[in-house]
Amino acid sequence: xxxxxxxxxxxxxxxxxxxxxxxxxxxxxxxxxxxxxxxxxxxxxxxxxxxxxxxxxxxxxxxxxxxxxxxxxxxxxxxxxxxxxxxxxxxxxxxxxxxxxxxxxxxxxxxxxxxxxxxxxxxxxxxxxxxxxxxxxxxxxxxxxxxxxxxxxxxxxxxxxxxxxxxxxxxxxxxxxxxxx
Ligand SMILES: [Ca+2]
Numbered sequence: 001x002x003x004x005x006x007x008x009x010x011x012x013x014x015x016x017x018x019x020x021x022x023x024x025x026x027x028x029x030x031x032x033x034x035x036x037x038x039x040x041x042x043x044x045x046x047x048x049x050x051x052x053x054x055x056x057x058x059x060x061x062x063x064x065x066x067x068x069x070x071x072x073x074x075x076x077x078x079x080x081x082x083x084x085x086x087x088x089x090x091x092x093x094x095x096x097x098x099x100x101x102x103x104x105x106x107x108x109x110x111x112x113x114x115x116x117x118x119x120x121x122x123x124x125x126x127x128x129x130x131x132x133x134x135x136x137x138x139x140x141x142x143x144x145x146x147x148x149x150x151x152x153x154x155x156x157x158x159x160x161x162x163x164x165x166x167x168x169x170x171x172x173x174x175x176x177x178x179x180x181x
Contacts, residue, residue, distance in 0.1 A: 003061045003096055005029075056178075057104070061097040064179030066090055068111055071173075075151040075166070078117050078174035079130075087178030089119025092154075093133040102161045112156045115166075117174035122150035122165065131181060139163045 005027035009015040012029065019028045052058045052065035059066055065087075073081060082089050092098045105111045119130035127135035127145070135152075137143060145165035153166040166172075 003094060006063060007061055007096060007100075009060075059097060059100060059177075061094065061100050062179070064177050064181070067176045067178075069174045069176070072171040073117075073174060074171045075117055075121070075168050075174075077171075079119075081174070082119075082176035082178075085176050085178065087176045088181070089117065089130055090175035090177035091119045091129045091131050091133075091181075093129045093131065093135075095136070098136075098139070105156065105161065113173050114156045114158045115172045116154045116156065117166070117172050118152065118154050119175075119177070120152040120163075122152075127152070127165075135163065140165070 005018045005020045008027065009018045009029050015029050015031065017030050019030070020026070056065035056067045058064070067085065067087075069078070069081065071081075079089055092101050120127060120135050121130075122128075122145070127137065129135060139162060141155075141159065141162040141164055148165045149167040149169075151166040151168040153164050153172065155162050155164060
């Protein structure tokens with residue numbers, strides 16, 4: 001996965017770029033800005049992927065930028081707010097992205113609020129991220145929603161960063177995401 005390649009790059013201070021071959025899965029990390037070679041279909045320069053606006057934080061797995069709200073909104077209003085900022089509610093639909101976000105929240109106390117709204121919800125009985133991919137159910141508390149509602153939240157350290165279903169009429173802080181989805 002190209003996201004793993006990005007993760008390797010993000011972990012190395014002198015990484016300037018990655019090259020990723022979609023068909024073979026080959027990843028190479030370079031200390032120079034590379035140019036696309038034959039057979040390489042993705043070249044990402046770290047300098048480019050790290051270019052988030054002030055107040056936004058980069059998810060190194062996806063290359064997208066994240067923003068923590070200062071206000072409290074109900075989920076539908078939070079979604080509108082994220083769209084108005086040029087993005088969407090934040091999606092963490094891979095294990096690597098989720099793991100990174102947990103580590104980040106542990107290290108940044110202002111992000112470690114108890115209830116944090118992110119971009120997923122129940123649609124016709126199925127839990128889906130806002131990009132349409134399925135929510136990994138094993139990360140819910142007790143691996144199952146408890147019937148609180150069809151909206152979605154991620155706990156903080158108080159409850160092990162689990163997913164949880166949430167009543168849609170309550171206002172909480174939320175995370176927006178923007179970049180190339
Ligand atoms: Ca619940």
